[in-house]
Amino acid sequence: MLLIYCPYCEEDRSELEFRHGGDAHIVRPTNMADISDEEFEEFFFLRDNPKGVIYERWRHIHGCGRFFNAARDTVSDRFLASYKTGEPKPALSGASPASAQLAEPPAQIDETTEGTAK
Amino acid sequence: MADQTLRRPPLAGRQGGSAAARISMAAPATRLSLRAGADAVPALSAAFGLDLPVRPKGAASAGGRHGLWIGPDEWLLIDETGADLMALAAAVPAMHSAVDVSHRNVAILVSGPGAATAIAVGCPLDLTRLPAGAAARTVLGKAEVVLFRTGEDDYRVECWRSFAPYAFDLLVEGADDADL
Numbered sequence A: 001m002l003l004i005y006c007p008y009c010e011e012d013r014s015e016l017e018f019r020h021g022g023d024a025h026i027v028r029p030t031n032m033a034d035i036s037d038e039e040f041e042e043f044f045f046l047r048d049n050p051k052g053v054i055y056e057r058w059r060h061i062h063g064c065g066r067f068f069n070a071a072r073d074t075v076s077d078r079f080l081a082s083y084k085t086g087e088p089k090p091a092l093s094g095a096s097p098a099s100a101q102l103a104e105p106p107a108q109i110d111e112t113t114e115g116t117a118k
Numbered sequence B: 001m002a003d004q005t006l007r008r009p010p011l012a013g014r015q016g017g018s019a020a021a022r023i024s025m026a027a028p029a030t031r032l033s034l035r036a037g038a039d040a041v042p043a044l045s046a047a048f049g050l051d052l053p054v055r056p057k058g059a060a061s062a063g064g065r066h067g068l069w070i071g072p073d074e075w076l077l078i079d080e081t082g083a084d085l086m087a088l089a090a091a092v093p094a095m096h097s098a099v100d101v102s103h104r105n106v107a108i109l110v111s112g113p114g115a116a117t118a119i120a121v122g123c124p125l126d127l128t129r130l131p132a133g134a135a136a137r138t139v140l141g142k143a144e145v146v147l148f149r150t151g152e153d154d155y156r157v158e159c160w161r162s163f164a165p166y167a168f169d170l171l172v173e174g175a176d177d178a179d180l
Ligand SMILES: [Zn+2]
Pocket: A006, A007, A008, A009, A010, A060, A063, A064, A065, A066
């Protein structure tokens, strides 16, 4: 079971308490009625789906109820950082760029440290 | 039969468990789901007569009334004496939202030396990090619950009333396992 650090509860909690909320840092246009269909498609539908580090929204729905953001490695499923909504993307140490992982086998998940990255 | 309705709490009076953990239904209580910003906390605390906790897992109790921290702007208030919590909230002019959830929730009491083991059968929360007097919203099996550790070996499991039979039976199973 994955443990996810909730920045509002300030501790690791079971993934069973969380719900995924899609990509983070997607800025909603302030002129929604004026943008073209192509621009709306870009904002609403198109996502990068990276192999490697992704910044996502998560909601601690069965805990404090809060949305927050987290950086997760889509190859190892390891959570690299969690931070409160509105805070900038954190600097990640030890995260390998997505391109480096294409040639390597998936990183092993270490059960003792999984999810404790802050 | 006269034209009156009778309140029949789910699983009222039901008991179960083992020597390690006793499972029983708590008496009816009044409850409030409270949402408020930090600026309204002092006024609400004064109205309810307890210091609403502002830290994760916090809980405050006074005279059978409990205020449990659920989230940064959310509390569950429980009054075991049946006091009118809505009236207390209505007298506070500071901006807040109070919803009477007295009949939405029921509470299952789990006590005994194996209480934590019984709950851990279906709850992923690390109970060693939930000291007596602390509370947290989490899950029990497939049901969302608010877990309130009222004593060293005593827990109050608040769940929605429609989940009560499921939660109760799961805790009884856990109590049996705790007694192995
Ligand atoms: Zn949380």
